Amino acid sequence: MPGEFAGKVAFVTGAAHGQGRATAIALAREGARIAAFDVARPLGYPGYAMGSRDDLESLATACKELGSDCLTFAGDVRQDADVTVAVERTVERFGRVDILFNNAGICAYGLAHELTEEAWDAMLDINLKGAWLVARRVIPVMIRQGSGVIINNSSVAGLRGMGQLSHYAASKWGLTGLTKSWAIELAPHGIRVNSIHPTGVNTPMNDGLAELEGLTTREIAERSAGNLLPVPWIEPEDVAAGVLFLASDRARYVTGAPLVLDAGLLTR
Numbered sequence: 001m002p003g004e005f006a007g008k009v010a011f012v013t014g015a016a017h018g019q020g021r022a023t024a025i026a027l028a029r030e031g032a033r034i035a036a037f038d039v040a041r042p043l044g045y046p047g048y049a050m051g052s053r054d055d056l057e058s059l060a061t062a063c064k065e066l067g068s069d070c071l072t073f074a075g076d077v078r079q080d081a082d083v084t085v086a087v088e089r090t091v092e093r094f095g096r097v098d099i100l101f102n103n104a105g106i107c108a109y110g111l112a113h114e115l116t117e118e119a120w121d122a123m124l125d126i127n128l129k130g131a132w133l134v135a136r137r138v139i140p141v142m143i144r145q146g147s148g149v150i151i152n153n154s155s156v157a158g159l160r161g162m163g164q165l166s167h168y169a170a171s172k173w174g175l176t177g178l179t180k181s182w183a184i185e186l187a188p189h190g191i192r193v194n195s196i197h198p199t200g201v202n203t204p205m206n207d208g209l210a211e212l213e214g215l216t217t218r219e220i221a222e223r224s225a226g227n228l229l230p231v232p233w234i235e236p237e238d239v240a241a242g243v244l245f246l247a248s249d250r251a252r253y254v255t256g257a258p259l260v261l262d263a264g265l266l267t268r
Contacts, residue, residue, distance in 0.1 A: 016051020048208020228264020
């Protein structure tokens with residue numbers, strides 16, 4: 001039987017592993033065709049392992065095994081040329097873009113007064129400017145269609161302050177503001193825009209942060225301790241479930257809203 005997103009096209013950034021990969025696979029399972037975009041190479045900052053081209057290729061294979069077409073693009077969300085090519089080729093192949101999951105992002109620790117300018121710029125450029133660069137290429141496609149859904153992957157740090165994460169929090173609060181502003185601008189075109197706000201997620205990023213800090217993954221999770229439920233983190237599939245809800249017709253009147261997946265952290 002056709003899935004909930006049969007005939008739809010989803011453009012997912014940061015798709016090679018973690019939350020992006022889980023979401024791409026969940027969408028493919030429900031019949032969506034996937035455009036998977038990822039930097040797929042090491043970055044100087046923050047210094048932990050990114051997704052790889054092999055990860056992108058295995059994602060494409062996984063989607064095809066589910067009966068979904070999957071285009072893959074190795075590119076940097078900070079580079080407009082990379083983004084433009086990916087969006088244009090997606091539209092050439094699939095004819096449309098119905099769902100944008102702005103997921104690409106990094107995280108790193110550092111006291112505000114000790115951050116380098118390079119660290120600050122990398123965080124804001126990838127997490128915030130990158131989301132804008134991708135959206136500004138996808139939005140005209142959605143306007144022509146008269147429909148679409150954009151979901152920005154923010155964080156609990158996009159709703160509260162967090163020590164040693166000022167540049168990360170600034171980028172995620174920025175995404176929250178973009179979400180609300182785009183929701184206002186794009187509603188007349190039938191386009192909904194929402195943000196999702198996970199607590200810590202069990203992904204390779206969490207592993208990378210632990211390695212950089214010389215801690216265990218559990219200790220990294222406990223740095224932002226406060227989950228009301230007795231779990232150290234949530235799983236990428238939990239984020240994927242939230243994205244699928246926001247992208248679906250079940251959420252047809254939901255726009256400009258934050259979906260919090262925090263295991264109760266923000267109730268503290």
